[in-house]
Amino acid sequence: MSAEAGEQVPIYDLVGVGFGPSNLALAIALAEHNANAAEPVTAHFLERQPRFGWHRGMLIDTATMQVSFLKDLVTMRNPTSEFTFVNYLHSAGRLVDFINHKNLFPLRVEFHDYFEWAAAKVDDVVSYGVEVVDVQPVHDGEEIAFLDVRTSDGTMLRARNLVMGTGLRPQLPEGITTGPRVWHNNELLRRIPTMKDPRRFVIIGAGQSAAEVAALLHDEFPRAEICAVFARYGYSPADDSSFANRIFDPEAVDQFYRAGEPVKDRLMRYHGSTNYSAVDVDLIDELYRRVYREKVLGTQRLRLFNVSRPVQVVDTGSTVTAAVESLTTGDRTVLDADAVIYATGYLPADPTPLLGDLSKQCARDEEGRLKVERDYRITTESVIRGGIYLQGGTEHTHGITSSLLSNTAVRVGEILTSIVDRRASLMPRYAVSVS
Structure with missing residues (x-):
């Protein structure tokens, strides 16, 4: 795909930046659309990871999904699709076993395997191990007819539309940087094998990930003390009631x-x-059972510092010291630990740095947030013919499902419909010669 001097640059109806679950769902929607389309939509996706991966650092064996398996990559858009989770189970020979399990929420490792199974079916439209470095406009007179997507390996693709699926980035408190003894929980499974007979862990956070980290470390290191620090009185249950x-x-x-x-x-x-700072009630109950059992036995390893906050975290070179302050009394407890793990969530990755000067032509609201149309297309100046679509980062315009799996299948269908409809209306203007 590299463009040599004089070589024709490949033009795609859309180029996808990133290939997580959202753009994977879009690739599936494209494959299904193109199977019956008189004019297929051409597309290619670029992913910097060497293979498909989704939060691999938190694929804990016992962790389950917090969303129904029916909210997979396709069912809400096309329940007859061959890419459903049910068809994956059938292919894996586990459909009857799953039905007998009587559970809407699969293991997270199983759902990840489903993603990999689906990704393998559309790998002809993906380049892995390729990082996008910038996007440059291609002019036709005063209009921007195409967008050239350049990558770290010299590849260039010309796009009529971009779909930015750049995912989430770990969120850390101001002034905190990760290192050998200070992690974000997304590194958990990579870091655990490096720990040799640890004495104490400190976990900061009150959400599902924080609770899962506490439970896992409590199991994995039976001689270590696990200290959970959060501002609430206790872990709060996720509201998954029907209404x-x-x-x-x-x-x-x-x-x-x-x-x-x-x-x-x-x-x-x-x-x-x-969704936010909320924990499955079964896990809350399990952690409480452990705390109570240890009180009965007189050997407390799982310590909850509730209504508290970390006020200082210092890596001393051989250990890391965390000062924990009570929000009610102001008393401080200094914990000398082998590692401090921040389970403090994620933020959507900002796609605009990749757009360079094009970002100046993207409209923003009074708070500096990108303006986004209902079809997930950034509101841009009219000189840009194509669309720049967002998969994530639209919570302020589209609500809580912006970066969640719950509405992914429907969202990608809406994005694809928008691209197809707009291509039909703009096709005469695309029939131009630009360099």
């Missing part, structure tokens, strides 16, 4: 998008507990 789950319905995206900013803010406050 609250309507915030994840496809129709809820329309309602949220049309709502005014005060209503959007209120909805996010009302229903943040469906």
Whole structure:
């Protein structure tokens, strides 16, 4: 795909930046569309990882998904698809076993295997181990007709549309940097084998990941003390009740998008507990059982520093010292640990640095956030013919499902429909010769 001097640069209807679950779902939607389309949509995806991977550092053997298996890559868009989780189970010879399990929520490692199974079926439209370095406009007079996507290996692809699926980035408190003894939980499974007879871990965070890390380390290191630090009185249960789950319905995206900013803010406050800083109640109960059992036995290894915050974390070279302050009394406890793990969530990756000067032609609201159309297309100046679509980073416009699996299948269908419809209306303008 490298463009030598005088060589024709390949032109695609869309180029996808990143190949996580969202753009994988889009690649599947494209494959299904093209199977019956008179004019197929041409596409290629670029992924910097050497192979498909989704939060590999937290693929704990016992962890389960927090979303129904029916909200897989395709079912909400096309339940008859060959790419459903049910078809994956059939292919793996586990369909009957899964049915007998009577569970909507598969193991996370199993769902990851499903993703890999699906990704292998569309690997002809993906280049792995390739990082996008910038995007340059291709002009036709005063208009920008195409976008040239350049990669670290010298590859260049010419796109009519971009779909940015750049994923999430670990969120750390200001001033904290990771190192051999200070991690974000996304490094957990890579770091655990490096620990030799640890005495103490400190885990900071109150959400599902923090609770899973505490449980895993408590199991893996039976002689180590596990100290969980969070500002709440205890882990709060995730609200997965039937009515609250309507915030994840496809129709809820329309309602949220049309709502005014005060209503959007209120909805996010009302229903943040469906996803943020919330823990499955079964895991909460299990951790409480462990704390109580240890109190009975008089050997407390799982210590909960609730209503507390870390005020200082210092890597001394051989250990890391965490000062934990009570929010109610101000008393401080200094913990000398082998590692401090921040389970403090993720933030959407900002796609605009890759766009270079093009980012100046992307509209923003009063708070500096990107303006996004209902079809997930960034609002741009009219000189840009094509669309720059976002898979993630649209929570402020489209609601809580922006970076979640819940609405992925429906979202990619809407993006594909937008690209197809806009291609039909713009096709006469694409029939130009540009260099």
